[in-house]
Amino acid sequence: DPAAGRGRSDSSEFEPFEFSIVSPLADEIIVNTAYRLDVEVDIDSELPNGAEIVYRVDGEEKLVSRDTSVTLEGIERGPHEVSAEIRLRNGQVIGVAEPVGFFMRQNSALYNRPG
Secondary structure, three states, X not given: OHHHOOOOXXXXXXXXXXXXXXXXXXXXXXXXXXXXEEEEEXXXXXXXXXXXXXXXXOOEEEEEEOOOEEEEEOOOOEEEEEEEEEEOOOOOEEEEOOOEEEEEEEOOHHHOOOO
């Protein structure tokens, strides 16, 4: 079955990893005060030895970890896109998650004026 991804001319020893970003949700509005973003990915199988997840916001690498649930720091308010890939120590990318767009809002007493 060619749809199963077999018969590729890829010389890689690893099957491409299927994984996705499950948090934040697409177009989610995140309200927080500490410029932090909780990100969670769902991976079908265990990461191979030496593989790590690279977390990016707006294309900028923010964190490299083997954890599937992380907190990214320094996320300013406004629209952003979070993305993730699984990368081996040699730099080979073996899985890419669909990017997710979200909107970060910062609560502040200055902006909570009645009226």
